[in-house]
Amino acid sequence: MTGGPAENPELWAFLESLHRGEVLSGTVAAIERFGVFVALDDGPGHPVFPGVGFISFAELSWRSFEAATDVVQVGQRVSCEFLQFDTWNLEARLSLKATQPDPFQGFADTIAVGQRLPGQVTKLIPFGVFVQVADGIEGLVHLRELAWTPVDTPADVVRVGEEITVVVTEIDRERRRLSLSRRRSSSTRV
Template identity: 80%
Template sequence: MTGGPSENPELWAFLESLRCGDLLSGTVTAIERFGVFVALDDGPDHPVFPGVGFITIPDLSWRRFEAASDVVQVGQKVSCEFVQFDTWNLEARLSLRATEPDPFQAFADGIAMGQTLHGQVTKLAPFGVFVQVADGIEGLVHLRELTRTPVESPSDVVQVGDEVTVIVTEIDRERRKLALSRRQDSSDHW
């Protein structure tokens, strides 16, 4: 899209010199629905884009958010980890979340299988409900784990915002997934 080494030799050489894990600082120049452009403090400008650095939406934060502007603002200074050289767009793929500890791992250190947690329903899906059990930590109560008696839809028994008691049935650190159940609860009421 933006040419090879011969068209932008300075930029190409700069990007090739970067290593995964390098910390790069810059300024947020544009927020798009597909990600965020960052003008790097060091290195050349980009011939087409508003910045050589680019952060994809998932790499902005460990936490759930509605829009990129909930995490960063245009003009904000950021320090990001270099992830890879995108040779097609001639940009440095960056991660902002890599510079912060993963809250899921810290949370997983403090809980055990079978433990009871209290949380709030954040989202209903056809296959179950998501429950926030700590700041930035959500788990899934699968539809079959919602009640002792089968239900057609999560909305038959719960609404977003409801406070619920759940039991930890699976902790998957690698995939950062937490499986929860309500079936062991002595009561079938929410």
């Protein structure tokens, strides 16, 4: 804990004055293994951290990424949406992705259940495979939807990088999930 109102009155007052949804600008001050610190243009500095603003990895981007440096760099200017005042760490929790359109929602507007889509297998997991059907948009083909005959493991029928045709079986806008079927994309049994 970094102290309450008595120890940092100026910083406390600044953070209390912020409202959810307000856009704050600043500079990426540090990238740590747990998130990104932002030195805000307005308000006082932080007594301990490299910046008063903090972006968790979940709030960096709508798209999946390997490292925070795939999204931001130290010294980069950013505009973020204020989420909440973290009174324990005395910081402004921020979202970079909230200032950008969600590509999933835009994609969901253009497709329908039953539609056939070309895609590329990106990952094999025990209960199915992930297939990229558009830039930054992946859906899950469950094991039972991979082929007409029972499949023990996804590697029995597909490999990473393989181009396949899938059918949209469910679009869950709230959870940002796309369910797909390879089995239903073909009238012939595979």
